[in-house]
Amino acid sequence: MFDRIAGVYDLMNTAMTAGMHHRWRERAADRAELEPGNSALDVCCGTGDLAFELARRVGPQGAVVGCDFSEPMLEHARRKAAERGLGQVRFEWADALELPYPDGAFDAVTVGFGARNLADLQRGLAELARVLRPGGRLVILEITQPRRPPLSIFYSLWFDRIVPVLGAVAGDSDAYAYLPQSVKRFPSPLSLAELMAASGLERIGYTVLAGGIIAIHSGARPL
Numbered sequence: 001m002f003d004r005i006a007g008v009y010d011l012m013n014t015a016m017t018a019g020m021h022h023r024w025r026e027r028a029a030d031r032a033e034l035e036p037g038n039s040a041l042d043v044c045c046g047t048g049d050l051a052f053e054l055a056r057r058v059g060p061q062g063a064v065v066g067c068d069f070s071e072p073m074l075e076h077a078r079r080k081a082a083e084r085g086l087g088q089v090r091f092e093w094a095d096a097l098e099l100p101y102p103d104g105a106f107d108a109v110t111v112g113f114g115a116r117n118l119a120d121l122q123r124g125l126a127e128l129a130r131v132l133r134p135g136g137r138l139v140i141l142e143i144t145q146p147r148r149p150p151l152s153i154f155y156s157l158w159f160d161r162i163v164p165v166l167g168a169v170a171g172d173s174d175a176y177a178y179l180p181q182s183v184k185r186f187p188s189p190l191s192l193a194e195l196m197a198a199s200g201l202e203r204i205g206y207t208v209l210a211g212g213i214i215a216i217h218s219g220a221r222p223l
């Protein structure tokens, strides 16, 4: 499915969020608390936008790896990195459930709009925590469901009715009908925080943005 939508992915993000997705990625990248020269991994990187935010924070002396299991997504990410002159970021194929990196390899690990898609969330979280150095931070940016009206009503109208139509116009109604379903079955912000704790992370916190549509979680690997 992600291979199929790679070509329209960036345009659909902008259409679905009125361009706000860039700001949400900036906020998530800030939560990684990276410094110049650090190393970071962006898992489920898609077309690379969150990895680019990390690359700006680690600077030319740092290193960012973006990984994904969709080659078409990775091709878009590589092209964009070349256009932006971001030589400190590389994009490579990897399955989030079996990351090909050693324990403690990165100062920070991020996942943007990807955790929801993992076939086994608990296993994915364990992998993300494993590749963090002690003290390093995991940041998860995800869509979440607002519970209270009026936003819950607007949200339901937008995601259940309008997004699938936008997806059909963009050429893939199945993929954009999957999106609201995947949000509904994803744990609530509190449950996700509990799952992160169960993966051995500490100092867990989360912020809910955009009236309850977006959640940014962070946690640290114990020292």
Ligand SMILES: C[S@@+](CC[C@H](N)C(=O)[O-])C[C@H]1O[C@@H](n2cnc3c(N)ncnc32)[C@H](O)[C@@H]1O
Pocket: 002, 003, 043, 044, 045, 046, 047, 048, 049, 050, 067, 068, 069, 070, 073, 094, 095, 096, 097, 111, 112, 113, 114, 117, 118, 119
């Ligand atoms: C909704 S996109 C998010 C892309 C990007 N992180 C962003 O912020 O826009 C989800 C991405 O997760 C990838 N993905 C899903 N499951 C994966 C897995 N097990 N391993 C690697 N990538 C995965 C998909 O290929 C897709 O590119």
